[in-house]
Amino acid sequence: MIGVVSYLVFFATVAAILAIAVLGLNLHWGNTGLFNGGVAAFFGAGAYGTLLLGGTPQDGHLGGFGLAYPAALLGGMAAAAVMAWLVGVLTLRLRHDYLAIATFGVAVAFETLMRNAEWLAGGAKGVRGFERPLRDALGDGFLYNLLFLVAVLVVLVAVYLFLERLIGSPFGRLLRAIREDETAARSLGKTPAQVRLTAFVTGAVIMGLAGGLYGTFYAFVSPQDILPTLTFQIWAMLIVGGAGNNRGAILGAFLIWGAWTASGWALSRFAPVEAQLYTGSVQFVLIGLVIVGMLLWRPEGLLPERLVVSQSGSSSRTQEGV
């Protein structure tokens, strides 16, 4: 019994961390229409940044500054922000598929760099040597994992509330207008390039925060954690849950992570032995099928975007019966 509960805590922690990343992607794609094909890079920048800043000194690569956990997390988010700002400035004029290709390329380049630059972050061996905060007080067992889950859920709720406020504000209105028609927005005096950059960096910081939590949860990050698969998983979560809807993004994260975990378990248990080697690939195909199927069957997602009528006092209007 404790085994099941313990596993559920583990599952929920990872799902909640991924949900934070999906919220970041929702700001990009759902609200602003920015096709970020390189989610893994910003997630990875956060994970690597946090571990390098907060970890213990390691031989052979940078980092090990042993910063306090919150400072390390903020550093990871800053790393994601810097990366997003650079990518954003360079690709500011790109839209849709071009931006997707450019950001995908950035993610592949980042992963390749991390895999090969051993002096930087351990190369293929990854970064270890992170002391999980408060471990002395809480030990390493179930209690620690439970409290870590609670902490992650608190962060998830905080990010959710932040984004809900943001997209309900005039800034959010501006994001939607740019998503819908950039030319029309410019004709109304708006400056889309600047606003898109702001949204791009903000979303990437949220992905970096998710990456930082992920890295510290495992106390380890390696190039295997930032493969393109991660980008596709996070996209599948957003599309299934409902782009433009933050609750949908969270729902999608739990559903897809559940399906991913279950399919991995089922394949390892029921697939013929000679196919065992390919379970990862089969799961990859399944993710693709889910994305395509969802786009064909219900492109707006399980929880579609709600029309924002106006941020303050929006309910009064409906009663007037104009």
Added chain:
Amino acid sequence: MPEPVLSTRGLSRRFGALNAVEDVSIDIGAGTMTGLIGPNGAGKSTVFNLLTGALKPSTGTVLLNGRDVTGLAPDRLFALGLARTFQIPRPFARMSVLENVMLAPPHQTGERLGGRFLAWGRVRAEEARLRARALEVLDFMTLGPLADHPAGKISGGQRKLLELARVLMGDPAVILLDEPAAGVHPALTETLIGKIETLNRQGKTFVIIEHDMDVVMGHCAPLIALAEGRVIFHGTPAEARANTALLDAYLGVPVDV
């Protein structure tokens, strides 16, 4: 001739070998409802795009209230009081009609990322004010009942009304309308033209590209005609009617209007 509010001097635009607009020098008088007419391909829309900053001229200048605004981007021009609508309306489809209109006013505190959090009270007050004004403008444009509808779901004519409502929120002095009557139900055209005339009487200057001759002859003065990128006529509708050369150029054959 009233004081010119918008002028061009020697405005030209080439696309490769094509001279889409050639040496156009016009003055749009303040408070007028100037009709810009001409056959398809005459360069009307190019002139519009040059005036509104969507295109940069090859040569020549654009003056707004005597200030050189040549080559300024559309967002800058909107802030200076020059607004436009599109031939094919461009509503923000997956936003409510009200949101479309509330978006338009410039320099909103809450448009900055931190505005919502750092100046919460001010944003709230601004939003309440904008909302009231937006509903007023929507009611004026007869779109009040549609305020909560997605803008992508309203009719073509209503979209034209919406575009005009949107630009009105920026309180521009000059509004350029690209074929406001095209593809609009005649009853709605009446409404739209009526609203434009009301605004015109309140002092707003309009420049209107229009193919519907009833609209042009009945409501616009003066008229400026373009053909093959050049100005071929500038005068009153009565003069235009008497100008057979213009009508020949415009329609290819003499007609009775």
